[in-house]
Amino acid sequence: MTTARRPSPADLARRHAPQTAQAAPTAKPARRAKARPADPLPRRRTAYVARVLTVEESIAPGQLERHEHFRPFYRLGLTVSGMPAPARLVGHDLLWRAHHRTGRIDVADQPPAQALADTTGLSVPQVLVAVQVLHTRGWLVVKQLRRGEAFDLVIPGAVLETVRVLHSCRAN
Template identity: 50%
Template sequence: MTTPVTSRIPTPGDLAALRPAPKPTAPAVQRTAHRPAAPTAEAKPKLPARPRLSAEEAIAPGQLKTEEHFRKFFLFGLRRSGMPAHARLVGHDLVWRASHATGRISPNLNPSSEVLAHATGLTTGQVDVALQVLHTRGWLHHRVLQTGPRAGQSVPRLTIPAAALEDIRAWLSQKPATGLAR
């Protein structure tokens, strides 16, 4: 007994064989000749002029206003910073170990590279490089304790660079309010 012939669902290869190949378009030189002119400076909206920060001022710790929350602004800044992923991951881990209001990491909770490597899944070498990136870009500062049993010990402190803080404020001022209070 034979089975009846049923139509099968066509594959992309079957459909490609049915359609003719597209004809080549004109060379790129001819296409660019018909483009409209670029908008002039008058057509672009004027942005408010911001003072240009020097490199030293840009990585200096920014000053939060009283209504600005450190952890929220630090996380916004980390996401918008353009740093390598490993540095952002280590910074994200450190922010949860730090004080939510100040960014200070307690000397008792000061994590070693091995602890951060275990927590993030990176190697200790990758963690050391990430810490160095955070430090050179102004997101991590080391302070030396002056008093107490750990006097002279260096502990990290998270900071938001001034340039990143300005960027966050500009971004938040342009973002429409969602009505969620956080």
């Protein structure tokens, strides 16, 4: 004995609403086509070709152009830098404390070594060594002030050229 299958709502055909007399369409005002401003940047950018730098330019802090933001370039540069992991970790922590366009850390926001150790999970001696590595490799400029040390994050010129090439490849 077979039992009949109970119908479900999915089995029912879609019902259309009964059509009523349609009202006369109202006239809509014609829209004027707005003139689009010319696009100042081309849609498809060409890949960046790295400049050949002198030794002095390679070591010196690189200069960002007006359309380049500091934070993504610094992050990508630290990633490809080949520095030890504790130095990269401290560099990333300092990056989030710095201004996103300039890389400057306000004097009031200068973290002591203990604060960096607490946020990164490193010991204080490891943090001090990591700050020294960042300084000697050209990623951190330490300025002596009356109230203590002030940090400015910078990107070495040679690394900045590499980052520009990588960034242009990602944008295309």
